[in-house]
Amino acid sequence: MTTPILVTGATGRVGTELVRLLDRAGVRPRALVRDVERARTRLGDRAELVAGDLGRPADLDAALAGVDRMFVLTATGRGQLTQERNAIDAAVRAGVRHVVKLSVLDAGRDSPLRHGVWQGDANALLVNSPVRHTVLQLAFFMQNLFGMVGGGAIRSSAGDGRVAMVDARDVAAAVAATLVDCPDWAYDRTLVLSGPEALSFDDTAKVLAEATGLPVRHLPVPREQVAAMLRRFGAEEWYAEDVAVFNDLIAAGRVATVTDTVRRLTGSAPRSLADFAREHAPVLARAAAPAPAGRPGG
Template identity: 35%
Template structure:
């Protein structure tokens, strides 16, 4: 069994690689720049150059690959651009693809994530679709500075609820789907049991950090302008505004028991996550 992990230096891909390495499962990290990525990878993981839109990079990356962890680069909105790569995956003799998708993909056919799922299904390979909720790790990246420096979170989510997931829990399911049987042609909607409002989330942060963290509720237009002033790229700022507006409309709070059932234990809670990473916001 030869595993190839795309997005190997990203939030999810790096954790999938870390857990595979810890379990003693050989895996190949697919990256765009091998030398630049090498320091970020576990010591025992081999790296290979792969650009999903550069066909000459495909043969070496896919040689002998039997199972693939696949995520869509945010810059590729039109999944037709990935069809050639999927054809190459089939030609290389792979058997199974684990797709990192989003929670709403099963209910919104126009999402590029769902379009990628359908393209993978059409290859004839077996597949597993992972549809996670909101990554708690966004509190360490997107919202880290405002929590640490201003003790606030400012998002246009109103009083809407957000189903959340801790990335190590998501990665543990990905490892299961990559290494074991029983996940073929299954789609998992992965969330913890909590779907806090942002007021509840900041209250948890306040309790853990021992200082008030305030939830501010700008309108969508104001939020977008604030993000652009802070240097957020236009595409990402628009995406963030859309995601938080979905929350405000009450469409992001659905929870399932898929994650707990697959893990065989309770998923990490918001409080667990906050305690584990408290130093990042001090």
């Protein structure tokens, strides 16, 4: 019995949910993972786990045996383009008939984001390959807010700009629908995923405050401080600068596009931020709690 779908990035926020949804749809995918035992704690028996590394083409060749569809998602980093090129080249060698790839919004050579250029180069490789493809782009995961809310404040240099946030679970649902039963209109297309609305961080703070019952505010800071905060937490210079640039993009209104792609692919409307915040209120409340007296806070 062949395994029709290979999932990369299976233990991340999108991949874990994707594997669950595929299993629920009666499809047991194969997952290429670095650590099988660790992956099993997240995925259980819902996927066939194969040890391998996207940096090693031979591992991909072995994992793609008997596979005709593939999901490509790699961790953001300097090796991202190499890993995604390896995955696409392996898909061509294996005769995979459909590759679904996740990407940052407006990836390409002209992207002001370093990882936008890397992903854009990989997207171009896929689009120009003989493999049928669907590139799904998005601007911002709602789950990113877990790490942004601290001491009762969201700090950004985005001003009153808006961003079309989307729940990672809705992204996974769109990927699953595209892999399992791709509609004709979604083949060989680059599609944008979003939630139902574009929100400023002022709006976001109000939604989180209502859901948690705690005071949450948006605290504007200079863009240099955005990068500096990330560097203090150990981020590489390029990544810290990319986050600051992304704040610039929000402020300029370049990531506010709202689409109906999730609904068209899945048949269901994407979750709103209010729904997301109510569901995750305990986690958000811990993040939003004011800093104790004597410690730095909002």
